[in-house]
Amino acid sequence: MSDLRIAVLGVGLMGADHVARITSRISGARVAVVNDYLAEKAEQVAAGIPGCQAISDPLDAIADPDVDAVLLATPGPTHEKQLLTCLEHRKPVLCEKPLTTDVDTSLEVVRREAELGTRLIQVGFMRRFDDEYAGLKALVDGGELGSPLVLHCVHRNPAVPDHFDSVMTVRDSLVHEVDVTRFLFDEEITSIQIVTPTPNPAAREGLFDPQIAIMRTASGKHVDVELFVTTGVAYEVRTELVAEKGSAMIGLDVGLVRKSAPGTWGGTITPSFKERFGRAYDTEIQRWVDAVRRGAGTGNHVDGPSAWDGYAATAVCEAGVQALTSGQPVAVHMVDRASIPGA
Amino acid sequence: MSDLRIAVLGVGLMGADHVARITSRISGARVAVVNDYLAEKAEQVAAGIPGCQAISDPLDAIADPDVDAVLLATPGPTHEKQLLTCLEHRKPVLCEKPLTTDVDTSLEVVRREAELGTRLIQVGFMRRFDDEYAGLKALVDGGELGSPLVLHCVHRNPAVPDHFDSVMTVRDSLVHEVDVTRFLFDEEITSIQIVTPTPNPAAREGLFDPQIAIMRTASGKHVDVELFVTTGVAYEVRTELVAEKGSAMIGLDVGLVRKSAPGTWGGTITPSFKERFGRAYDTEIQRWVDAVRRGAGTGNHVDGPSAWDGYAATAVCEAGVQALTSGQPVAVHMVDRASIPGA
Amino acid sequence: MSDLRIAVLGVGLMGADHVARITSRISGARVAVVNDYLAEKAEQVAAGIPGCQAISDPLDAIADPDVDAVLLATPGPTHEKQLLTCLEHRKPVLCEKPLTTDVDTSLEVVRREAELGTRLIQVGFMRRFDDEYAGLKALVDGGELGSPLVLHCVHRNPAVPDHFDSVMTVRDSLVHEVDVTRFLFDEEITSIQIVTPTPNPAAREGLFDPQIAIMRTASGKHVDVELFVTTGVAYEVRTELVAEKGSAMIGLDVGLVRKSAPGTWGGTITPSFKERFGRAYDTEIQRWVDAVRRGAGTGNHVDGPSAWDGYAATAVCEAGVQALTSGQPVAVHMVDRASIPGA
Amino acid sequence: MSDLRIAVLGVGLMGADHVARITSRISGARVAVVNDYLAEKAEQVAAGIPGCQAISDPLDAIADPDVDAVLLATPGPTHEKQLLTCLEHRKPVLCEKPLTTDVDTSLEVVRREAELGTRLIQVGFMRRFDDEYAGLKALVDGGELGSPLVLHCVHRNPAVPDHFDSVMTVRDSLVHEVDVTRFLFDEEITSIQIVTPTPNPAAREGLFDPQIAIMRTASGKHVDVELFVTTGVAYEVRTELVAEKGSAMIGLDVGLVRKSAPGTWGGTITPSFKERFGRAYDTEIQRWVDAVRRGAGTGNHVDGPSAWDGYAATAVCEAGVQALTSGQPVAVHMVDRASIPGA
The missing domain is CATH 3.30.360.10 (Dihydrodipicolinate Reductase; domain 2)
Structure with missing residues (x-):
C-alpha cells in the first residue's frame, strides 16, 4: 500500500512538530501539502520535504485530490469551517483540540459527521x-x-x-x-x-x-x-x-x-526484555536506517556500536568463560586498536 | 528519498520482531527480502509484506541488487561468512550480537571492514x-x-x-x-x-x-x-x-x-509537555495513520477521541468558564447522545 | 528530679496504649493513678504497675495529691468537666481530641485556662x-x-x-x-x-x-x-x-x-549515622536495659549481638586486612563454636 | 522496680551520646557513674546528671557497688581488660564494637563468659x-x-x-x-x-x-x-x-x-494508625512529660497543640457537620483570639 498523503494545516509550533514527526518517525505516511496563514512559512516548510507543496488556501488544501487525510493545527476559531470542508470531501481529519471554540458549533460538527454514517474526525487528546x-x-x-x-x-x-x-x-x-x-x-x-x-x-x-x-x-x-x-x-x-x-x-x-x-x-516489573527494551529496539533500527540512508555521502553507515565493539565483547566473554572454571581473575587479551587503522 | 530496502536474514523470534518493526513503525525503510534456513518460514513472512520476496540462500540475499542494507538475525556461527559477504558487496549491516562466536573471527571482521575505509557494520547492543x-x-x-x-x-x-x-x-x-x-x-x-x-x-x-x-x-x-x-x-x-x-x-x-x-x-521532572508526552504524540499519529489507511474498507477513519469527545469537552469548558466567575457549581448542558444516530 | 506522677483517665484502647507507653518507653514519668468508668478494668491495669492505684471517681483522681499531671483518654462528652477540674487544681493535662464535643464548651475551657495565666492544657493532635x-x-x-x-x-x-x-x-x-x-x-x-x-x-x-x-x-x-x-x-x-x-x-x-x-x-539523604541510626541506638539501649533488669531471674543479660558475634566479626576483619594487601581470597579462621559450651 | 544504675565508660562523642540517651529517652535506667581517661571531662558530665558520680579508674567504676550494669564506649584496646573485669564482677555490659582488637583476645573473652554460664556481654552492632x-x-x-x-x-x-x-x-x-x-x-x-x-x-x-x-x-x-x-x-x-x-x-x-x-x-502500607503514628505518640508524650516537669518554673506546661487549637478544631468540625447536609460552603464561626488575653 502506498503512503498516506497528509495535508498539515497550520505549521506553527505544534504543526511543525507534527510535520517533523510524520516525515521522520511515522511509518506509512508523508506530508503532501502544507498550509499556513503565513504563506511564506508554509513555502519554507514545503521546500524541506521531497514531494510536498504549499497551498495558500486551507480549504483548497483540504480539497486537493493529492490529499488523502488532513491534520488540523490551525487556530481554534478556524476549525469549524475546515472540519465541515473535510466532511464535505470525505477526508479523514485529525483535529488538534478544541474541536471548535463553542458548544453549538461543536454539536453541529458532530451532527454533520453522524449524518455521513462514516467516522472521519479524530480529536487530538493525546493523553x-x-x-x-x-x-x-x-x-x-x-x-x-x-x-x-x-x-x-x-x-x-x-x-x-x-x-x-x-x-x-x-x-x-x-x-x-x-x-x-x-x-x-x-x-x-x-x-x-x-x-x-x-x-x-x-x-x-x-x-x-x-x-x-x-x-x-x-x-x-x-x-x-x-x-x-x-x-x-x-x-x-x-x-x-x-x-x-x-x-x-x-x-x-x-x-x-x-x-x-x-x-x-x-508497581509491575517488566516481564521480559520486549517490554523493557522494545522502544530501544525501535530507536536503534530507526537511527540505523537513517544512518544508512545518509551513508552514501558520508562513508559511515553506522550510528551505534561498531565492529570493534562487537570484537571487544567477544574477547571479554571468552575470558569470562575461562574465569567461570578457574574462579580466579583472568586477563582479557585484545589487539591494540591503533594497530588497525580505520577500526 | 526512496525507502531503504532491507534484507532480513533469519526470521525466528528476533528476526520476525524486526520485520514487524520495519514494516509498521520505522519511517523510511521497508523489508525487501527475507531469508531463513527454514525456507517455508521465509516464504510465509514474505507473503505478508507488499513487495517483499524470500530468497533461500543468505549470501544471495545479501548480494541481491534490490537490497540496500542487511539485518542479521541468524545464529551466531553463521555471522562471520555473512558479514564478510556484506563487506564484499559494500552493504551496510546491522548484526545482532554476537559479532561472531570467537575472538579471532571477530578480529578478522574488524580488520576487513577497516581495510575498506568505510563503516558498514553495526552491532545490536540496543541498550x-x-x-x-x-x-x-x-x-x-x-x-x-x-x-x-x-x-x-x-x-x-x-x-x-x-x-x-x-x-x-x-x-x-x-x-x-x-x-x-x-x-x-x-x-x-x-x-x-x-x-x-x-x-x-x-x-x-x-x-x-x-x-x-x-x-x-x-x-x-x-x-x-x-x-x-x-x-x-x-x-x-x-x-x-x-x-x-x-x-x-x-x-x-x-x-x-x-x-x-x-x-x-x-530525579528530574519533565520540563515541558514535549518531553512528557512526545511519545504519546508519535503513537497517536501512527495509530491515526494506520486507521485512515484501513478506513476505506471499514467506514471508520478514527482510532482515538471522536467528534463527540470534542463536543463534550467544549461543553464542560463552557460551563467551567461560567463557574470561574460564580464560584458555585454550574450544570453542564449537553444534548442526549442517542438523539444523534451515528454520533 | 523525681519521676512525674501521671493519672491516666480512661484505659480503653487508647488509654491502655498510653499506660504501656509511659511505663516502658517514656523517661522521667510513671503512671501513679488509673481510672475508668469500668472500675474493674482500672483495678486490673493498676495491679500490673508497681506503685499505681486505681481511683474510681475521675475528679478524685485528678485532685489526688499524688498526681502531678493528667492524661485524658475518656469519652469526649466527659472532657469539659474533667478539664475544668484539672484547671481548678492547676494540674497540667494532655487531652485526647476532641477538646470538648461542642464549640461553646470548648471556648469556655479556653477562657478559663486563659484566666489562670498559665498554660495547662495540651490537646492530643499527635501528627x-x-x-x-x-x-x-x-x-x-x-x-x-x-x-x-x-x-x-x-x-x-x-x-x-x-x-x-x-x-x-x-x-x-x-x-x-x-x-x-x-x-x-x-x-x-x-x-x-x-x-x-x-x-x-x-x-x-x-x-x-x-x-x-x-x-x-x-x-x-x-x-x-x-x-x-x-x-x-x-x-x-x-x-x-x-x-x-x-x-x-x-x-x-x-x-x-x-x-x-x-x-x-x-528527598534528602541522611547526612550521618546519627540521623540514619539514632532510633536504632535508642531501641538497642532500651532493650538492653530491659534485658538486664530481667537478667537476674533468667541468667541472660543480653538481647542482641553476643560475645561470639563480636569474636566472629573480629576474625573476619582480621582476614580482611590480609586480603587488602593480597588481592586474593583469604580464608577466615575461627574455632568451632561447639567447642565452647555456653558460647 | 527501681531504675537500672549504669556506669558509662568513655564519654567521647559516642559515650556522651549514650549518656544523653539514657538520661532523657530511656525508661527504667539512669547513669550512676561516668568515667573517662580525661578525668575532667567525666567530672563535667557527672555534674549535669542528678545522682551521678565520676570515678577516675575504669575498673573501679565497674566494681562500684552502686553500678548494676556497664556501657563501654572506650577505645578498642582497653576493651579486653574492662570486659574481663565486668565478667569477674558479674556485671552485664554493652560493649561498643569491636569486642576486642584481635581475634585471640576476642576468643578469650568468649571463653571466659561461657565458663560463667550466664550471658553478660552484648556487642553494639546496632543495625x-x-x-x-x-x-x-x-x-x-x-x-x-x-x-x-x-x-x-x-x-x-x-x-x-x-x-x-x-x-x-x-x-x-x-x-x-x-x-x-x-x-x-x-x-x-x-x-x-x-x-x-x-x-x-x-x-x-x-x-x-x-x-x-x-x-x-x-x-x-x-x-x-x-x-x-x-x-x-x-x-x-x-x-x-x-x-x-x-x-x-x-x-x-x-x-x-x-x-x-x-x-x-x-512495599507495605501501614495497616493502622498504630504503625503509622506510634512513634509520634511516643514523641508527643515524652515532650509533654518534659514540658510539665519544666512547667513549675515557666508557667507553661504545654509543648504542643493548645486549648485554642482544640477549640478551633471543634469550631471547624461543627461547620463541617452543617456542610455535610447543605453541600454548600459554610462559614466557620470563631471568637476573635485577641478577645481572650492569654489564649
Whole structure:
C-alpha cells in the first residue's frame, strides 16, 4: 500500500512538530501539502520535504485530490469551517483540540459527521495514547480495582505567556483533564465548580492561579483538578484514581503505582526484555536506517556500536568463560586498536 | 528519498520482531527480502509484506541488487561468512550480537571492514538506545558526577530454556553488561573473575546460577555484575554508577535516580509537555495513520477521541468558564447522545 | 528530679496504649493513678504497675495529691468537666481530641485556662510530632518553598466499626486534617464545603463515603481533603503542600518528597549515622536495659549481638586486612563454636 | 522496680551520646557513674546528671557497688581488660564494637563468659535494631523469599578524618556489614577478598577508596560490599538480599522494597494508625512529660497543640457537620483570639 498523503494545516509550533514527526518517525505516511496563514512559512516548510507543496488556501488544501487525510493545527476559531470542508470531501481529519471554540458549533460538527454514517474526525487528546494513562485505563477496565469513585488531578506548568488569562486555564489546561475524566470514567460530566484561592505572588496581576476545578459525573463520581500554571518548577501532570478496591496513581515520575488490599503498594516489573527494551529496539533500527540512508555521502553507515565493539565483547566473554572454571581473575587479551587503522 | 530496502536474514523470534518493526513503525525503510534456513518460514513472512520476496540462500540475499542494507538475525556461527559477504558487496549491516562466536573471527571482521575505509557494520547492543542508559551516559559525559569509579550491575531473568548452561550466562547475558561497561566508561576491560555461589535450588542441576562477574578496566575501574537467570520473578536490569562526586542508578522502575552533594537524592521532572508526552504524540499519529489507511474498507477513519469527545469537552469548558466567575457549581448542558444516530 | 506522677483517665484502647507507653518507653514519668468508668478494668491495669492505684471517681483522681499531671483518654462528652477540674487544681493535662464535643464548651475551657495565666492544657493532635509532618512544617517555615498556597490531603481507613456514621467522618477523621491545616498554614479556617459523591458500594447503607471536604483559610488558601474510611486497603494519610516556589508531599511511603526549580524532584539523604541510626541506638539501649533488669531471674543479660558475634566479626576483619594487601581470597579462621559450651 | 544504675565508660562523642540517651529517652535506667581517661571531662558530665558520680579508674567504676550494669564506649584496646573485669564482677555490659582488637583476645573473652554460664556481654552492632534491617530479617525468617543466595551491600561516608587509613575501612566500616551478613544469613563467613580499584581523586594519598569486599559464607552464599568513605555526598547504607523467590532492598530512602513473583515490586502500607503514628505518640508524650516537669518554673506546661487549637478544631468540625447536609460552603464561626488575653 502506498503512503498516506497528509495535508498539515497550520505549521506553527505544534504543526511543525507534527510535520517533523510524520516525515521522520511515522511509518506509512508523508506530508503532501502544507498550509499556513503565513504563506511564506508554509513555502519554507514545503521546500524541506521531497514531494510536498504549499497551498495558500486551507480549504483548497483540504480539497486537493493529492490529499488523502488532513491534520488540523490551525487556530481554534478556524476549525469549524475546515472540519465541515473535510466532511464535505470525505477526508479523514485529525483535529488538534478544541474541536471548535463553542458548544453549538461543536454539536453541529458532530451532527454533520453522524449524518455521513462514516467516522472521519479524530480529536487530538493525546493523553489517551500515553503509556501511563493507557495503563491506568486498562487497570480500571480490568476490574481489579472495582468501581471508580474519585479522581484527583494535578496540572502544573512552570510558566505561561503574558497573554494567558484565567479563562485559558479552563479552556486550554482543564480541557485535558476533562477528556481524561471522560476517558477513565466512560461517562459524561454533569456539573463543575471552580475555586479561586489567593493567587500565587508570581502570577500576573488579574490571573487566578492556582484554580481548583471540582466536577461531578452523571453517576455521581467526584473529580478535583488543581490547575497551576506559574509554578516555576516544571511540567507536572498527575492523576490518582480512587476506587472501590484500591487506588492507582500516575505521573509520580515512577510509573503507575497501585495500592490495593491487603495493604500493599507497588508497581509491575517488566516481564521480559520486549517490554523493557522494545522502544530501544525501535530507536536503534530507526537511527540505523537513517544512518544508512545518509551513508552514501558520508562513508559511515553506522550510528551505534561498531565492529570493534562487537570484537571487544567477544574477547571479554571468552575470558569470562575461562574465569567461570578457574574462579580466579583472568586477563582479557585484545589487539591494540591503533594497530588497525580505520577500526 | 526512496525507502531503504532491507534484507532480513533469519526470521525466528528476533528476526520476525524486526520485520514487524520495519514494516509498521520505522519511517523510511521497508523489508525487501527475507531469508531463513527454514525456507517455508521465509516464504510465509514474505507473503505478508507488499513487495517483499524470500530468497533461500543468505549470501544471495545479501548480494541481491534490490537490497540496500542487511539485518542479521541468524545464529551466531553463521555471522562471520555473512558479514564478510556484506563487506564484499559494500552493504551496510546491522548484526545482532554476537559479532561472531570467537575472538579471532571477530578480529578478522574488524580488520576487513577497516581495510575498506568505510563503516558498514553495526552491532545490536540496543541498550545504548534505551532512554535510561542514554541518560546515564549523558550524565557521565556532562561531568557533573566527576570521574566514574565503580559500576554495579544486576541482570536477572525469570527463567531460561532447558538448554541454557553456565557458559551461556557469560556469552548471552553478561555480554550486555560488557557493552554497557565499555559504553559508560569509554575504555576496555582488562580482567574478569567469576564467582559461583551455591546455586539457586530452582536452577537446573549443573547450572551455576547466580554467577557474580567481577571485571576491571584499563584504568582500574571496578565492575561487578550479578547474573541470575532463574529468579522466577521478572526481567530486571539495573545499573548503578558510582563516581567521584555522586552516584546514579537506573532500572529501579523509577527512572534515573541521582545522588549528589550536599546529600540529596532525586530525579528530574519533565520540563515541558514535549518531553512528557512526545511519545504519546508519535503513537497517536501512527495509530491515526494506520486507521485512515484501513478506513476505506471499514467506514471508520478514527482510532482515538471522536467528534463527540470534542463536543463534550467544549461543553464542560463552557460551563467551567461560567463557574470561574460564580464560584458555585454550574450544570453542564449537553444534548442526549442517542438523539444523534451515528454520533 | 523525681519521676512525674501521671493519672491516666480512661484505659480503653487508647488509654491502655498510653499506660504501656509511659511505663516502658517514656523517661522521667510513671503512671501513679488509673481510672475508668469500668472500675474493674482500672483495678486490673493498676495491679500490673508497681506503685499505681486505681481511683474510681475521675475528679478524685485528678485532685489526688499524688498526681502531678493528667492524661485524658475518656469519652469526649466527659472532657469539659474533667478539664475544668484539672484547671481548678492547676494540674497540667494532655487531652485526647476532641477538646470538648461542642464549640461553646470548648471556648469556655479556653477562657478559663486563659484566666489562670498559665498554660495547662495540651490537646492530643499527635501528627505534629510525626517526623514527616514536622519535616514539612520545617520546610514551610524555612521559606525555601515561598508562600504556601494549596493543601491536598488524603485520609483513608481500611474499615470502620458498624456504628461509624457520616458525621463521625467529619468529627473524628477530618479533625486531624483541620489541625494539620492550621499547623502548616498558621492561620484559621474560615469556610468549609463537603462534597458527597456516589458512595463506595462497600460502605454501609446511609454512610456517605468517600467525602470530599473543601476548606478556605483566612488569607484565602485552599485545602481539599479526601476522607474515605472503607477502602479495604490500609491506613493511608497523605499531605501535599503546594507553594509559590515548589511543592512537597509526605505519606507516599517514601519520606518527604520535594519538587522545586529547576525541575527536580527528590528527598534528602541522611547526612550521618546519627540521623540514619539514632532510633536504632535508642531501641538497642532500651532493650538492653530491659534485658538486664530481667537478667537476674533468667541468667541472660543480653538481647542482641553476643560475645561470639563480636569474636566472629573480629576474625573476619582480621582476614580482611590480609586480603587488602593480597588481592586474593583469604580464608577466615575461627574455632568451632561447639567447642565452647555456653558460647 | 527501681531504675537500672549504669556506669558509662568513655564519654567521647559516642559515650556522651549514650549518656544523653539514657538520661532523657530511656525508661527504667539512669547513669550512676561516668568515667573517662580525661578525668575532667567525666567530672563535667557527672555534674549535669542528678545522682551521678565520676570515678577516675575504669575498673573501679565497674566494681562500684552502686553500678548494676556497664556501657563501654572506650577505645578498642582497653576493651579486653574492662570486659574481663565486668565478667569477674558479674556485671552485664554493652560493649561498643569491636569486642576486642584481635581475634585471640576476642576468643578469650568468649571463653571466659561461657565458663560463667550466664550471658553478660552484648556487642553494639546496632543495625540489628534498625526497623529496616529488622524488617529484612523478618522477611527472610518468614520464608516468603525462600533460601537467601546473595547479599549486595553499599556503605558510603561523605568524608573521614585525616588519620583514617585503608585498614580502618575494613575494621571500622566493613565490620558492620560483617555483622549484617551473619545476622541475615545466620551462618559464618569463611573467606574474604578485597578489590582495590583506582582510588577516588578526592581520597587522601595512600587511602584505597573505594574498596570492594567479596565474602563467601559456610554454605557458599556470596556477599559483596562497596566501601566508599570519601563520597562527598552523604551517609548511605544499603543492603539488597537476593533469594530463591525474590529480592528485597533497604536503604533506598523509601523503606523496604520487595520484588517477587509474578513480577511485582513494592512495599507495605501501614495497616493502622498504630504503625503509622506510634512513634509520634511516643514523641508527643515524652515532650509533654518534659514540658510539665519544666512547667513549675515557666508557667507553661504545654509543648504542643493548645486549648485554642482544640477549640478551633471543634469550631471547624461543627461547620463541617452543617456542610455535610447543605453541600454548600459554610462559614466557620470563631471568637476573635485577641478577645481572650492569654489564649
